[in-house]
């Protein structure tokens with residue numbers, strides 16, 4: 001009964017700090033050697049498994065994550081401060097995809113496991129690094145590399161922490177609809193629910209859990225009567241059972257009888273189900289006879305030594321929303337100490353191979369003539385990144401940019417495409433235009 005919780009978020013890693021151009025100024029020395037430091041690393045965005053989380057619900061409220069930029073280099077060769085990485089907590093079992101390409105980036109399985117999903121930019125180099133014997137005082141520095149921008153989609157197959165158990169029409173679907181985002185079908189007739197509905201419950205204090213509303217259970221279910229087997233298989237894979245008992249007394253229902261019958265079915269299917277934490281919920285307490293029936297029910301349960309000890313019987317009216325909050329808090333508290341049964345796991349085929357590598361950026365670029373701009377346009381990740389890392393205030397760095405473009409083969413391709421001396425060339429995603437010259 002796993003279902004898939006999904007979330008899509010936008011990530012922007014931090015830009016690297018800019019390297020700077022500076023020179024040693026010493027008394028009596030007019031112009032010293034280069035002294036500009038490198039920029040610091042930009043922060044990366046990293047997913048980290050936190051075993052306390054059960055759902056991706058947090059990402060419904062929070063869809064944008066950014067990491068800080070690295071600090072710029074300083075004079076005296078000082079490297080700029082590296083920015084802290086941004087850590088985002090995710091539940092165990094989260095599959096992470098690149099939302100744009102569909103590529104699986106990773107499968108986060110174990111507590112503490114991490115995955116870098118957007119890499120921070122490296123710091124640009126200061127002019128110290130460009131010094132050569134031929135040019136001991138370079139006026140060249142590099143801007144920081146842009147941080148990676150990425151949309152990711154996360155997927156989590158979740159099992160229900162809590163299973164709602166009870167006779168048909170006990171009010172299971174109604175409770176689920178009141179406490180969660182689920183919209184199950186509710187009916188005045190029995191077996192309204194055929195397939196389990198699942199809902200995410202979130203408390204005001206931030207705790208969350210997954211709750212499943214199961215088809216009504218009746219006598220003989222453990223032998224396959226009604227929707228029996230299917231149902232019990234689902235119960236087996238929950239950590240806590242909320243056992244709903246109808247206190248309305250309509251149809252002449254006897255709560256104590258029904259309660260016992262359900263316990264018998266659970267026990268016949270798997271005796272260990274009775275050892276699982278269970279909260280008894282008295283439902284429909286808004287009905288006229290409910291208070292009396294509950295009092296009698298309590299006495300009968302206490303007097304019956306053949307029943308497992310019930311720590312608490314919680315009265316609610318889902319329709320009037322009475323007692324429901326208290327019930328959810330008790331449920332979350334109980335889950336904190338509830339053991340994880342062996343059957344509570346996902347099928348192995350749900351776990352994909354671990355892939356952590358980023359795809360290498362290819363230095364590919366495109367040259368095209370844009371007639372309405374009367375300009376050549378160069379686009380491509382490598383060119384655009386090189387541009388972003390170039391300090392356009394300085395002649396020397398612009399020259400270096402031009403040299404690098406030539407190395408990448410941009411000039412040649414422009415020529416092949418028919419570019420003439422003096423034609424305008426623009427770098428994609430920027431306003432930067434230069435003149436082509438062979």
Ligand SMILES: Nc1nc2c(ncn2[C@@H]2O[C@H](COP(=O)(O)OP(=O)(O)OP(=O)(O)O)[C@@H](O)[C@H]2O)c(=O)[nH]1
Nearest residue numbers: 168169170171172173174187191192193216318319
């Ligand atoms: N008065 C009253 N009626 C309720 C309450 N909760 C549920 N009901 C009614 O009880 C009937 C059955 O409710 P469901 O929530 O569909 O019950 P269920 O346990 O999911 O039933 P199955 O899916 O058939 O097993 C519906 O007519 C509900 O309106 C309540 O708190 N008070």
Ligand SMILES: [Mg+2]
Nearest residue numbers: 172173192193
């Ligand atoms: Mg139902």
